[in-house]
Amino acid sequence: MPIPRARATRCRLLCVVAVGLVVLIAACTPDPPGRIGGDAVAVAGLPPTPPMGWNSWNTFGCNITEQIVRAQADALVSSGLRDAGYRYVVVDDCWAADQRAADGSLQADPARFPSGMAALGTYLHERGLQFGIYSGASEQTCTQFQGTHPGSTGSRGHEKQDARTFADWQVDYLKYDWCSSDSDHDHQVEAFTAMRDGIRDTGRPILYSINPNSGVSGSVPGTRYDWGGVATMTRVTNDIEPKWSTDTGSSGSQGITDIVDAIAPLAARVRPSSYNDPDMLVVGVDGDPGLTVAEQRTQMSMWAMMAAPLMAGNDLTRMSQATIDILRNRSILAIDQDQRVSAGAPVDNDPEIWARAIGEKGIVVSLTNRAGHPRRMSVPLTSLGLVGDKTVSAVDAWSGRRYQASGGRLSADVGVHDTVVLQIA
Structure with missing residues (x-):
């Protein structure tokens, strides 16, 4: 069925106790009442505060390899970012072989990841880091759906098997994209819930990060619906670019101010182990024209004000000191990681x-x-x-x-x- 019409905007007053007095900030959430999946956390056993780490996509895309991931992990440690809280190392799209194994299980691309994904996870864990991986909620991953990478190895129909594989590989974080032109809301709920249930069945506390917006035109599903009972973190915008603004609204990639404005009404959704995901940090990421140092400070500031996940996307092996200083500013990180887990507005x-x-x-x-x-x-x-x-x-x-x-x-x-x-x- 088509996505139902959006209902009237709901506004909740967020009670902020400030210096002994009460501040009321209106948080208006344009979605139907209730959280998809119920009020319980999507996956139990995870820390209450937003995750921090690094994701391969913004810098390396489909050129990711085992050697690159290991080098980035080593740089997380040597730069002090690991000790500042950046622990998750997430291998995004293009890590998998074009075809599943004979038993239907996912397998690593033998050229890009010759040691296998379990060995990569061990390498990360030995360095005090956590292992993140990527899959698609449809039959294809996003690059396969877009025709830029061969194969059809999305997890649709393989949710329990793939969740078990990820658990066997000691995966700690799953990024899960929709990657389809099918905008049927019921289909999305079914697919994302199936993987959540698969993760729950493994008994391993795998942080579950979903993006219901990939390939869907018009109103962004991550904004329209509160997925907090299905996923640990939910992308509520389209992809970020290292720009101040792209002026494209919800129909394409977005800049810093576009994303801040889109998330502003959604503060009431945030709670321990359930976060709005405004996409990755582009601090230190090359772009045209890219962000000034001041604009990078603004992204860090506003992501902290939103109690958002902090997933760096730059090349950690060639960071400037300015980039390091922004990413590991103790006061900003303390705000983001505050145990109250209350988003600003x-x-x-x-x-x-x-x-x-x-x-x-x-x-x-x-x-x-x-x-x-x-x-x-x-x-x-x-x-x-x-x-x-x-x-x-x-x-x-x-x-x-x-x-x-x-x-x-x-x-x-x-x-x-x-x-x-x-x-x-």
Whole structure:
């Protein structure tokens, strides 16, 4: 059947306890009531906070090999990113042989991964890392569906067998794309739920990351529906590009501000072990024109404000010091990994100003300058639920600079396309 018409937007008030007072931020979720799959977590036994790691696709695409993955894993360790929390190493599309084995099981491409996937998993685990792998929820993976890679080795109809194979290989993370022009919602639910159930049956806590948007035109299923009972993390946008904005809405790849605006209404979906996925980090990823250092700081800032997964996509073996410093900024990572797992949302419907609850009584405010010139930006204390004449100070997560509220407002100078992240003390 066709995808049903979207129902009226629901708005929930997110209660943010900030400095002993209550802040109410409206989070409007344009989807039908209830989570697909129910209120329980999709896969039990996983950490409550968003995953951090690295994914091969944005830099290597189908050119991925065993040697590349091992080199990237070693760089995660030597750069200090592993110790900062980046643990998952995810091998995206094109790792598998063109055909399944005689018994129907998936097998590694013998030229690209001659040692096999189980051996690769062992290599990662020995280095204190976790092993991620890719498959498709349809008969084909995305590159096979697009005709850029041979074969038909998606997991549709093989869910239990493939889940068992992944568990036998000691896989810790499964990225699972739709990859089909079939936009039938019931078919999607059936396919994604079948793999979730296959993972549950193995008894191994495999983080389950789905993308229901691949190949589907029009309204993005990841945005329209809350898949939190089916998957640990759900892509709610199309693919990211290393650009400030692509101005394509939901019909094609998206830039940083496009994705931030698309996710803003979906904060109420986020909870421990259930996250909105705004796609991978493009910090340090080459592009045309690519992101400035300020724009890269903004992506890290806003992904942290959204309590989003932090999956790097750059070449870890040739990072600049600026890239390393952005990716492992302790204050930003602490915000993203806060145990409260509460996503932020715009303040006073201003897309440039967000607030997020952290800890028991804390609040973080982000100020993003989308203009083409430096600006002094501010937020009224009353909009944060604070008394206007109250003494309030805050520390910027990036610079360590302390700010003091004045005239009932918290203000900061913000550079072009940069973001100041203020943790209120």
